[in-house]
Amino acid sequence: MTRHQLISRIRTTGSYLCVGLDSDLSRIPQHLKDAKDPIFEFNRQIIDATKDHCVAYKINTAFYEAEGVKGWESMERTVNYIPQTHFRIADAKRGDIGNTSTQYARAFFETLNFDAITVAPYMGEDSVRPFLEYKDKWTILLGLTSNAGAKDFELQPAANGLLYEKVLTTAAKWGSPDNLMYVIGATQADAFTRIRELTPAHFYLVPGVGAQGGSLEAISQKAMNADIGLLVNASRAVIYASNKEDFAEKARKVAAEYQAEMSGYLATVPATR
Amino acid sequence: MTRHQLISRIRTTGSYLCVGLDSDLSRIPQHLKDAKDPIFEFNRQIIDATKDHCVAYKINTAFYEAEGVKGWESMERTVNYIPQTHFRIADAKRGDIGNTSTQYARAFFETLNFDAITVAPYMGEDSVRPFLEYKDKWTILLGLTSNAGAKDFELQPAANGLLYEKVLTTAAKWGSPDNLMYVIGATQADAFTRIRELTPAHFYLVPGVGAQGGSLEAISQKAMNADIGLLVNASRAVIYASNKEDFAEKARKVAAEYQAEMSGYLATVPATR
Numbered sequence: 001m002t003r004h005q006l007i008s009r010i011r012t013t014g015s016y017l018c019v020g021l022d023s024d025l026s027r028i029p030q031h032l033k034d035a036k037d038p039i040f041e042f043n044r045q046i047i048d049a050t051k052d053h054c055v056a057y058k059i060n061t062a063f064y065e066a067e068g069v070k071g072w073e074s075m076e077r078t079v080n081y082i083p084q085t086h087f088r089i090a091d092a093k094r095g096d097i098g099n100t101s102t103q104y105a106r107a108f109f110e111t112l113n114f115d116a117i118t119v120a121p122y123m124g125e126d127s128v129r130p131f132l133e134y135k136d137k138w139t140i141l142l143g144l145t146s147n148a149g150a151k152d153f154e155l156q157p158a159a160n161g162l163l164y165e166k167v168l169t170t171a172a173k174w175g176s177p178d179n180l181m182y183v184i185g186a187t188q189a190d191a192f193t194r195i196r197e198l199t200p201a202h203f204y205l206v207p208g209v210g211a212q213g214g215s216l217e218a219i220s221q222k223a224m225n226a227d228i229g230l231l232v233n234a235s236r237a238v239i240y241a242s243n244k245e246d247f248a249e250k251a252r253k254v255a256a257e258y259q260a261e262m263s264g265y266l267a268t269v270p271a272t273r
Numbered sequence: 274m275t276r277h278q279l280i281s282r283i284r285t286t287g288s289y290l291c292v293g294l295d296s297d298l299s300r301i302p303q304h305l306k307d308a309k310d311p312i313f314e315f316n317r318q319i320i321d322a323t324k325d326h327c328v329a330y331k332i333n334t335a336f337y338e339a340e341g342v343k344g345w346e347s348m349e350r351t352v353n354y355i356p357q358t359h360f361r362i363a364d365a366k367r368g369d370i371g372n373t374s375t376q377y378a379r380a381f382f383e384t385l386n387f388d389a390i391t392v393a394p395y396m397g398e399d400s401v402r403p404f405l406e407y408k409d410k411w412t413i414l415l416g417l418t419s420n421a422g423a424k425d426f427e428l429q430p431a432a433n434g435l436l437y438e439k440v441l442t443t444a445a446k447w448g449s450p451d452n453l454m455y456v457i458g459a460t461q462a463d464a465f466t467r468i469r470e471l472t473p474a475h476f477y478l479v480p481g482v483g484a485q486g487g488s489l490e491a492i493s494q495k496a497m498n499a500d501i502g503l504l505v506n507a508s509r510a511v512i513y514a515s516n517k518e519d520f521a522e523k524a525r526k527v528a529a530e531y532q533a534e535m536s537g538y539l540a541t542v543p544a545t546r
Contacts, residue, residue: 062376068384097420103335111341124422149397
């Protein structure tokens with residue numbers, strides 16, 4: 001999916017919501033547990049219920065790998081089920097030496113048909129480059145994350161500024177706003193003004209709204225650019241809105257609420273395209 | 274596997290070699306490609322041929338994920354085939370917010386029966402902690418890696434010293450030498466003296482010998498401690514020693530050469546246990 005297609009989709013839908021499929025076998029509704037593939041059945045119903053209210057889905061690979069081979073089957077079925085109109089993110093946090101990152105890129109961009117993958121920056125350029133080489137695919141590099149541990153390294157002083165700032169500005173030379181996004185946690189709203197100065201044109205994938213407590217309003221006001229530049233992810237707040245038979249309907253309701261709020265913020269962005 | 278068991282095994286075998294199973298379907302010998310599970314068949318023969326000469330196997334998850342569900346089946350078969358006497362490493366470079374790292378820990382320490390997993394440090398303590406909570410399992414944290422990209426962030430100035438030095442000393446407070454190792458690339462031999470000063474008691478997993486050009490002699494001289502403290506990995510140099518029907522025998526020969534060289538270096542370490 002190209003940047004232009006993504007922006008068009010956001011404007012048409014009135015939403016920059018990404019629904020995170022952190023689907024945990026121990027948390028899905030009881031009545032699904034006898035299904036042949038309970039995780040896929042859960043995801044299928046969540047996708048059917050929320051697809052009109054979001055523009056992206058994010059599959060957190062950890063929850064699938066925890067179930068082993070079966071989990072990878074559920075992941076494969078799920079990514080194939082997500083409509084082609086939607087941006088499909090593998091939240092995989094991969095990154096290794098070049099010949100290994102090449103294999104991860106194959107795994108998520110060829111074997112599985114994702115549009116984007118989250119990548120950890122620690123090992124530097126040659127660990128990120130293989131992902132950037134795919135046409136119309138996206139690398140979403142960790143910048144400033146939403147967890148407490150961000151203080152340990154990301155927020156520590158580097159040569160100029162903080163480590164995560166160095167990651168943003170260094171990686172901006174490896175890719176372009178057409179194939180590189182950053183993960184910026186929603187719990188770090190105060191930092192968004194500075195982050196937008198450093199990377200004016202890039203999209204951010206923003207997790208941490210909902211269960212982790214970030215404010216959609218604060219992020220949207222501080223981080224939106226003329227091309228919107230935001231995908232805001234909610235996982236648990238949407239998919240576990242209910243753990244009963246009405247889970248999909250409740251998920252739809254929460255997603256629709258996000259969409260309504262987002263439509264308001266989008267109305268303030270001039271249509272440049 | 275405990276630290277004591279690992280050290281005993283190294284002394285008994287006269288080897289601190291880890292064989293890296295970066296098994297790539299496009300590089301395995303032609304005559305195996307009709308097997309039901311060619312990757313597993315390749316690994317099985319490599320393990321049979323090399324197990325007397327090494328103490329650990331490292332499965333690089335990228336090469337398995339590139340084959341999708343089938344690849345995960347090959348990985349599961351392979352880890353189950355590795356003898357219980359050997360240290361089984363998932364070279365997975367995982368790391369995410371706490372509840373997600375918990376799922377990765379389940380994936381590699383429970384669903385798959387690995388002894389250790391490589392973890393990326395960027396997201397800080399709560400992204401690493403879930404792996405450290407397993408008894409007799411190991412977290413192998415990225416410190417200084419063997420690739421060119423190490424210069425982009427790992428070797429950049431931090432508050433005191435370089436970023437990778439901060440990672441080593443900070444993470445040393447999260448775990449102990451009984452459950453935490455570091456990845457230190459063999460191509461960085463000059464840095465080993467300083468690294469050993471910073472983390473005198475920890476084991477290092479050292480990739481980069483062989484195809485990546487690191488010197489086993491230099492590393493062993495600079496980084497060995499009284500408890501040995503080294504696992505040196507060779508992947509391509511062993512498993513692709515031949516791409517013909519004699520591949521396993523050639524792999525055995527290379528592994529035995531490493532073992533012979535390592536035995537010499539081990540003879541210089543006093544038996545403290």
